Amino acid sequence: MKKIGIYVHFPFCVSKCNYCDFNSFANMDEYQQDYFNALIKEINQYSNKKILVDSIYIGGGTPSIMFDGAISTLMSELRKSFIIDSDVEVTIECNPNSVTIAKAREWKESGINRVSVGLQTASNNLLKLLGRKHTKNDYINAVQIIKSVGFANINTDCLVGLPRQKLSNVKHTLKLVKKMDCTHISVYSLILEKNTKLEELINNHKLYLPKEEKTIGMYNFALQYLKECGYDRYEISNFAKKGFECRHNLNTWKMGEYLGFGAGAHSYFNDFRYNNLSSIDKYIKAINSNISVIENKEKITNSEKFEETVMLGLRTKYGIDIDEIKQEFKIDLLKTKKDIISKLIANGFINLVYNKIIPTNSGYSVLNKIILELVS
Ligand SMILES: C[S@@+](CC[C@H](N)C(=O)[O-])C[C@H]1O[C@@H](n2cnc3c(N)ncnc32)[C@H](O)[C@@H]1O
Ligand code: SF4
Incomplete structure (x- = not known):
């Protein structure tokens, strides 16, 4: 039986953070x-x-601001529509200031078994600067509530490379997350997205991004500290205690299939990639008029599939399997890219382990170059 993942999108937020260009809307x-x-x-x-x-x-x-009962109804509707594995991983994303005991209980009782909390930084000043409406204490309180109702698998999202962020702040943030005993930590480098308030502030010289060397220093600290604390870097930005790797994200990086529901949700199914209308209003109107909500749909060609397999696979510690690529795409990387692979190994950017190409930590910092060399 074919195995897939399901993504469900809730585009509502209490307010729009300065740096965010996800499909999310306030008010x-x-x-x-x-x-x-x-x-x-x-x-x-x-x-x-x-x-x-x-x-x-x-x-x-922010799924955690949905009205009471929404998540439990969603879960029972998913169970009615699909065969759900008895061992399914079910994650909900939440913002620290919208977690209550009642909500956490509802999530637990409806079968959710993983909670992802967006902390970003433990500095209240930086949180304010980012336009976030919660504090460090709200985060501590949220994790305590989540644990108190019996969740054992908790992720925290953190950001590095923020304006006015210092290395000491990253240390403080990661130490707090470790103290809260999370099983999984995502550490993203801030992407300055177009048409965000943060981009405007930076373009108008009201704020400055840290110099690249400073951000690299912050990331290097994260790598070393999280390793010492027993978190394994299993993907370029993701760290987990043994056995707590996020199955849903791994499925995406391994080119597994998934269906996405909701405004702006993406799907990859039967060799097609497609995405839904992103506007809340248009999405509701289309569904109510029995019109398709799919905005774009394209079949993935074999060469695109090869490129994506390399690009996504190299993000993870499992790398890409030369034999599987040979079998699926009739491309023998050991022959066609022999010199490039030797050079990447000699430069310490990749390892070749049991015919798998796996980037090293220095390889991760030049990952785009490695991908380009292997697919072009
Ligand atoms: C879209 S948010 C949803 C979760 C929740 N609303 C929150 O903000 O915590 C998922 C994660 O994406 C990351 N993210 C959002 N915008 C980003 C950006 N511009 N650069 C890097 N990471 C970003 C944040 O770490 C955030 O926790
Ligand atoms: S970062 Fe999260 S809370 Fe902030 S606007 Fe984006 S989705 Fe909403």
Whole structure:
């Protein structure tokens, strides 16, 4: 039986953070109920009892601000529409200031078994600068609540390379996350997204990004510290205690199939990649008028699939398997890229282990170059 992941998107947020260009909107809560009804209709349309779902990711936006009962209804509708693995991993993303005991209990009782908390930084000044509405103490309180109702698998998202961020702040943030005993930590380097408030502030010289060497220093600290604390870097930005790697994200990096539901959600299924309308209003109207919510749909060619397999596979500690690539794409990298592979090994950027190409930590810092050399 074919195994897939499911992604469900909730695009509502209390306010829009300065740096965020995800499909998320503030002050749209009056649409929550209509959106939710449309979402359930979309899920029911895809009902398929011939595929097995082994991971569900409820992301956003901020799923934790959905009205009471939304998450438990969502979970029971997913169970009605698909065969859900008894060992399924179910993640919900939340912002620290919207976690309550009642919500956490609802998540636990509805079968969610992994909670991802967006801390970003433990500095209240930096949180304010980013336009976030929570404090460090809200984070501590949220994790305590999540643990108190019995969740054992908790992720925390952190950011490095923020304006006015110092190495001492990164140390303080990661030490706090370690103290809270999270099983998984994502450490993202800030991406300055176009048309965000942060980009405007930087373009107008109101704020400055740290120099590249400083951000590299912050990341290097994270690598060393998290390793010492027993977190394994299993993907370029993701660190986990043994056995707590995120199955949903691993599925994506390994080119596994997934269905995405909700406004702006992406899917990869039967060799097609597609994405839904991103506007909340248009999404609801399309569903209610029985019009497709798919905005773009394209079949992935074999050469695109090869490139994506290399690009995504090299992000992880499992790397890319030369024999599997030879079998699936009829490309023998050891022959076609012999000199390049030797050079990358000699420069310490990759290792070749049991016919798998795996980037080293220095390789991760030049990953785009490595990918380009292997696929071009
Ligand atoms: C889209 S958010 C959803 C979770 C939740 N709303 C939150 O903000 O914590 C998922 C994660 O993406 C990361 N992220 C968002 N914008 C980013 C950016 N511009 N650069 C790097 N990471 C970003 C943050 O770490 C965030 O926790
Ligand atoms: S809360 Fe999360 S999704 Fe919402 S705007 Fe902030 S970073 Fe984006």
